[in-house]
Amino acid sequence: MSAVPERSRWRGEGVHIDEVVAELARLHHPLQDGGRRQAVARTLNLFVAPASSEAGKTVGDALAGLGAHSPSRTLVLRRHGSDRLDAEAVIECELPDAAGRVGVCHDRVTLTADDSRLEHAASLLAPLLLSDLPTVLWLPEPDSPIPDPRLLDRAQQVLVDSTADDGAALRRLQELTKSARVHDLAWGRLEFWRAATAAAFESPEQRAMLPRIAGLDVRYEGEALSAGLLLAGWVVARAGWRPEGIERDHGRAHGKAVRTDGSPVALSLEREPDARGCGGIEKLTFRTDSDEVKIRRGAATSRLRDLFAEALQPTPSFARGYPEALGAVAAMLRDS
Amino acid sequence: MSVGTAPANPFTQDVKQPLPDPTTLVIFGAGGDLASRKLIPAVYNLLLAGLLPDPMRVIGVARRHDVHSFRKTAREAIEAHSRTGFDEDAWKALEPRLEIVQGDFGNPELFKTLGERLERDDARLGITQHVFYLAVAPRFFAQIAKALAAVGLGSGADPPTRLMIEKPFGHDLESALRLNAEVASAFDESQVFRLDHYLGKETVQNLQVLRFANGILEPIWNRRYVDHVQITVAEDLGIGHRGAYYDSAGALRDVIQNHVMQLVALVGMEAPVRFDADTIRDEKVKLLHSVRRYKPEEVPDFVVRGQYGGGWVGGEEVRAYLDEEDVADGSRTETYVAMRVEVDNWRWAGTPFYVRTGKRLPRRMTEIAVQFRPVPHLPFAGSDIGDVEPNEMVLSVQPDEGASLRLVAKVPGQTMSVRPVQMEFKYGTSFLGDSPEAYERLLHDALRGDATLFTRADEVEAEWRIVQPVLDVRQSGPGPSVYEAGSQGPPEADELLAVRGRSWRQV
Numbered sequence: 001m002s003a004v005p006e007r008s009r010w011r012g013e014g015v016h017i018d019e020v021v022a023e024l025a026r027l028h029h030p031l032q033d034g035g036r037r038q039a040v041a042r043t044l045n046l047f048v049a050p051a052s053s054e055a056g057k058t059v060g061d062a063l064a065g066l067g068a069h070s071p072s073r074t075l076v077l078r079r080h081g082s083d084r085l086d087a088e089a090v091i092e093c094e095l096p097d098a099a100g101r102v103g104v105c106h107d108r109v110t111l112t113a114d115d116s117r118l119e120h121a122a123s124l125l126a127p128l129l130l131s132d133l134p135t136v137l138w139l140p141e142p143d144s145p146i147p148d149p150r151l152l153d154r155a156q157q158v159l160v161d162s163t164a165d166d167g168a169a170l171r172r173l174q175e176l177t178k179s180a181r182v183h184d185l186a187w188g189r190l191e192f193w194r195a196a197t198a199a200a201f202e203s204p205e206q207r208a209m210l211p212r213i214a215g216l217d218v219r220y221e222g223e224a225l226s227a228g229l230l231l232a233g234w235v236v237a238r239a240g241w242r243p244e245g246i247e248r249d250h251g252r253a254h255g256k257a258v259r260t261d262g263s264p265v266a267l268s269l270e271r272e273p274d275a276r277g278c279g280g281i282e283k284l285t286f287r288t289d290s291d292e293v294k295i296r297r298g299a300a301t302s303r304l305r306d307l308f309a310e311a312l313q314p315t316p317s318f319a320r321g322y323p324e325a326l327g328a329v330a331a332m333l334r335d336s
Numbered sequence: 337m338s339v340g341t342a343p344a345n346p347f348t349q350d351v352k353q354p355l356p357d358p359t360t361l362v363i364f365g366a367g368g369d370l371a372s373r374k375l376i377p378a379v380y381n382l383l384l385a386g387l388l389p390d391p392m393r394v395i396g397v398a399r400r401h402d403v404h405s406f407r408k409t410a411r412e413a414i415e416a417h418s419r420t421g422f423d424e425d426a427w428k429a430l431e432p433r434l435e436i437v438q439g440d441f442g443n444p445e446l447f448k449t450l451g452e453r454l455e456r457d458d459a460r461l462g463i464t465q466h467v468f469y470l471a472v473a474p475r476f477f478a479q480i481a482k483a484l485a486a487v488g489l490g491s492g493a494d495p496p497t498r499l500m501i502e503k504p505f506g507h508d509l510e511s512a513l514r515l516n517a518e519v520a521s522a523f524d525e526s527q528v529f530r531l532d533h534y535l536g537k538e539t540v541q542n543l544q545v546l547r548f549a550n551g552i553l554e555p556i557w558n559r560r561y562v563d564h565v566q567i568t569v570a571e572d573l574g575i576g577h578r579g580a581y582y583d584s585a586g587a588l589r590d591v592i593q594n595h596v597m598q599l600v601a602l603v604g605m606e607a608p609v610r611f612d613a614d615t616i617r618d619e620k621v622k623l624l625h626s627v628r629r630y631k632p633e634e635v636p637d638f639v640v641r642g643q644y645g646g647g648w649v650g651g652e653e654v655r656a657y658l659d660e661e662d663v664a665d666g667s668r669t670e671t672y673v674a675m676r677v678e679v680d681n682w683r684w685a686g687t688p689f690y691v692r693t694g695k696r697l698p699r700r701m702t703e704i705a706v707q708f709r710p711v712p713h714l715p716f717a718g719s720d721i722g723d724v725e726p727n728e729m730v731l732s733v734q735p736d737e738g739a740s741l742r743l744v745a746k747v748p749g750q751t752m753s754v755r756p757v758q759m760e761f762k763y764g765t766s767f768l769g770d771s772p773e774a775y776e777r778l779l780h781d782a783l784r785g786d787a788t789l790f791t792r793a794d795e796v797e798a799e800w801r802i803v804q805p806v807l808d809v810r811q812s813g814p815g816p817s818v819y820e821a822g823s824q825g826p827p828e829a830d831e832l833l834a835v836r837g838r839s840w841r842q843v
Contacts, residue, residue, distance in 0.1 A: 194347065195353065198347040198354060199354065201347055202345060202357075205342075207344070208341075210346070211343065234350070298383060299423075299427075299428075300385070320349065321350030
């Protein structure tokens with residue numbers, strides 16, 4: 001499919017939501033002509049919660065990068081200080097690049113409102129929802145409050161990315177998992193590490209080391225301490241160790257877990273300055289007094305589009321183990 | 337703690353797709369086209385996706401390559417053919433895993449050297465399985481399989497081994513039986529992975545999900561509601577530089593015996609009790625055994641063979657088959673086959689499967705169309721709406737993978753006019769992830785030992801039993817009808833369907 005998009009756009013200030021619905025229908029009208037080689041893709045409703053300008057840019061980049069693979073209707077909420085509702089509706093169509101092909105169109109509505117309206121965001125978005133499609137709420141900043149808690153009732157799942165967090169969001173996400181189905185892209189990116197860890201302990205010789213593990217070292221890239229914490233939390237939870245406190249200091253974290261026989265396991269998370277990790281992780285090492293098991297990433301990567309696609313499924317392949325990992329992380333952070 | 341009482345692995349429970357065991361993949365024919373276009377890029381993309389074990393290495397077996405030229409060729413192959421592009425970082429991880437063993441497949445020393453190399457490295461690297469991919473001409477299959485077994489790498493090998501071979505599996509029933517027997521003398525059937533890349537395509541896999549996970553389809557998926565099924569594997573290309581192979585094979589062997597019969601089996605089979613390799617393959621074999629084998633005198637009534645003449649395809653003038661490179665003068669090889677397949681069982685008796693394949697047709701297209709019976713009575717008396725096209729479900733395998741259902745709807749307005757409308761989904765729009773290449777999926781399955789998407793020996797033999805009577809008549813009967821390149825195929829093919837208003841879908 002061609003990368004060259006064709007856009008139809010409408011913009012209004014101080015509008016009522018009914019006008020937005022009507023303008024969106026008007027923009028769609030030409031696409032209903034049977035002779036056109038373009039069709040609107042309808043796979044889900046995606047709400048995007050308001051975010052700071054920095055996170056908002058990340059959201060914009062991610063949505064633009066998804067192109068024809070983006071969800072059928074994206075509803076982006078933004079905050080401003082004026083007592084009015086501004087709206088922009090865009091339908092973006094890929095141009096078919098060969099005879100017999102159909103260009104895929106998707107639409108995006110951006111609603112900008114003040115806090116008093118955003119507190120009722122669920123009612124604002126309801127007229128724009130496509131029926132019978134799953135609805136996903138994307139929280140670009142997982143540690144920011146949700147403007148209208150009723151958005152959680154509207155959504156079947158919540159999409160977050162805790163990779164760049166320093167751990168604060170993980171505690172909040174642990175609370176959120178009690179009432180909502182949370183799909184964390186950071187957890188998805190760690191799928192390789194879970195599979196590689198399972199493979200590393202597949203042989204009886206390696207498994208025999210498990211009760212003697214005395215240390216766990218995680219090397220992470222850039223700002224991905226949160227990814228390191230999640231991975232360490234998962235290992236702690238699945239190995240049956242009791243999480244204890246963890247101290248964070250300038251990108252490092254050191255803590256302790258306790259094995260079932262009461263012996264300590266030292267946890268160490270350190271930044272690897274030049275790493276190009278997979279899911280933010282470069283290396284994982286299990287140590288006993290005499291041995292170690294090193295797990296490296298090889299060339300494994302997690303591409304955003306594939307991960308996004310998986311995260312939008314009702315039950316992503318990577319979902320298992322997340323609540324347990326979050327639980328262990330929350331316990332470590334609570335005790336620190 | 338001793339190894340004998342090692343605890344269970346607590347980390348497997350959160351892993352949906354475990355990594356394969358540490359593997360050495362040995363590619364025979366590593367310097368060939370298949371290795372360059374498909375296998376090496378597939379290995380690269382699996383590595384990038386984090387789906388390969390550690391350790392994992394690839395040993396190419398080739399006559400002319402040394403390790404430097406093999407790595408150089410591999411890099412160029414990835415740059416040219418990887419669906420995800422080329423990443424220097426990933427290449428650096430893959431490059432040292434590529435090795436070469438030089439030699440001739442006919443020389444027993446090659447296999448001795450290979451065996452010693454594998455044995456030496458297994459302990460050093462912790463490799464626990466060997467997978468042999470025969471990306472070589474079919475005449476080498478049995479020879480290589482037996483030579484591997486002779487050095488202890490066949491059945492009962494330790495560490496375990498697998499053998500991957502790609503169609504054609506024989507060139508007729510007799511040679512297929514012989515090949516299976518020869519392979520069976522060297523490898524256990526559970527070790528043999530016969531690859532038909534069609535089975536790695538998403539839509540083909542989806543066929544089973546569509547049929548067996550949607551309650552509304554099963555009650556109507558039978559002779560009572562289905563009028564007929566059309567399976568089309570059309571290509572706009574000619575035979576290219578494959579003249580020597582193609583002229584001895586033809587469309588029956590190249591496509592009908594394998595790809596098309598697999599599609600017939602998947603459309604027609606009963607629901608498997610479980611989604612595992614042998615249960616599914618048992619059901620496919622049952623269906624293939626239900627396909628009627630024609631007597632020689634019946635063949636002309638049920639099979640049409642064609643050969644392309646000159647014409648225009650895609651705005652280019654193209655030459656006739658007989659003028660192609662390496663095609664024998666006056667060749668009677670068919671480049672087109674249309675066949676009426678009768679499935680004699682309770683579900684399908686009397687509902688024909690019309691299958692066709694051809695080269696130099698107007699476009700490349702593979703699809704399965706299930707045409708349902710028309711409504712028994714139209715209640716719109718006096719409304720002058722004419723004939724209503726029956727419902728049809730079309731599963732498009734390529735180029736655009738997806739499915740559509742044709743319904744009839746009223747055209748808005750004062751009059752009762754109707755027209756067909758399509759409900760459709762396309763993989764690219766309904767599922768946001770990229771589909772892996774068929775070879776990635778199949779290679780990964782083979783590394784994991786999952787044979788679900790591979791063809792079992794008895795399946796291959798059942799397929800040949802269906803096609804063999806046609807091959808027999810081909811030798812003695814009339815030659816193929818010539819059709820114009822870029823046309824829909826020989827006109828005689830239309831007559832196969834010319835009952836009850838049936839006609840081929842347009843290519």
